[in-house]
Amino acid sequence: AAAPLVIAIDGPAASGKGTLARRLAAHYGLRHLDTGLTYRAVAQRMLAYGLPLDNVSAAETAAGQLDLAQLDRDLLSTHVIGEAASKVAVMASVRAILVEAQRAFASALPGAVLDGRDIGTVVCPDAAVKLYATASADVRATRRLHEILDRGGAADYATILADIERRDARDMGRADSPLRPAADAHLLDTSEMDIETAFQTAKAIIDDAIAGRNGS
Ligand code: CDP
Numbered sequence: 001a002a003a004p005l006v007i008a009i010d011g012p013a014a015s016g017k018g019t020l021a022r023r024l025a026a027h028y029g030l031r032h033l034d035t036g037l038t039y040r041a042v043a044q045r046m047l048a049y050g051l052p053l054d055n056v057s058a059a060e061t062a063a064g065q066l067d068l069a070q071l072d073r074d075l076l077s078t079h080v081i082g083e084a085a086s087k088v089a090v091m092a093s094v095r096a097i098l099v100e101a102q103r104a105f106a107s108a109l110p111g112a113v114l115d116g117r118d119i120g121t122v123v124c125p126d127a128a129v130k131l132y133a134t135a136s137a138d139v140r141a142t143r144r145l146h147e148i149l150d151r152g153g154a155a156d157y158a159t160i161l162a163d164i165e166r167r168d169a170r171d172m173g174r175a176d177s178p179l180r181p182a183a184d185a186h187l188l189d190t191s192e193m194d195i196e197t198a199f200q201t202a203k204a205i206i207d208d209a210i211a212g213r214n215g216s
């Protein structure tokens with residue numbers, strides 16, 4: 001029987017992993033899960049109810065009630081929710097609940113592309129291909145700034161850069177499932193790549209891995 005094809009993509013904020021994951025899923029005919037949205041959804045619930053972000057039992061309840069089919073990217077994409085998500089994401093028991101849902105998503109045929117922080121290391125350690133997207137903090141902050149300005153929002157570069165660096169440090173420094181490349185991940189530095197170049201580079205790596213998996 002065919003096993004599901006799983007592609008794991010990790011990396012820090014604005015490294016381009018989400019854009020890459022969406023395009024790769026469309027190209028290979030796989031489903032896509034942005035696992036960051038699951039942490040964001042829990043954080044959004046906590047904020048909506050005015051709960052402290054370190055309230056473990058409330059966060060566990062919110063995580064348990066999560067419906068992957070109902071994740072609304074537009075609602076969850078704010079900067080405040082991203083920051084809150086990284087605080088919720090330090091709680092091991094909350095991670096365990098979300099990881100279980102993410103694994104269930106990954107295990108259905110024909111397979112899926114998952115992007116996040118711990119896909120290659122924890123969620124799908126047996127993924128057929130693992131990519132670790134990076135880009136300099138300067139490039140990532142500039143990308144986020146343009147996103148906000150393009151939507152008609154207001155933002156300044158220095159604040160965004162400081163926020164990105166603080167979130168990187170929290171994600172890389174936590175005890176449970178810190179952000180780091182899996183030993184067998186392919187590093188993809190997108191600092192000097194446009195979206196198309198990043199996609200073509202990733203596709204070449206994945207095609208190679210699939211050819212190896214099929215024994216050719
Ligand atoms: O998912 P992640 O936070 O890693 O990043 P993203 O949402 O895929 O990309 C952040 C922003 O950078 C988006 O506006 C992308 O269009 C842009 N981007 C880019 O300019 N060049 C790339 N190679 C990848 C993304």
Ligand code: CDP
Pocket residue numbers: 012013014015018035036037039040082085086087089115116117118119167171
């Ligand atoms: O889009 P961006 O990269 O800015 O953030 P995101 O992927 O939506 O993730 C928001 C936060 O959720 C991250 O800063 C992490 O703290 C957490 N997260 C995680 O811990 N594990 C994942 N697999 C995905 C996200």
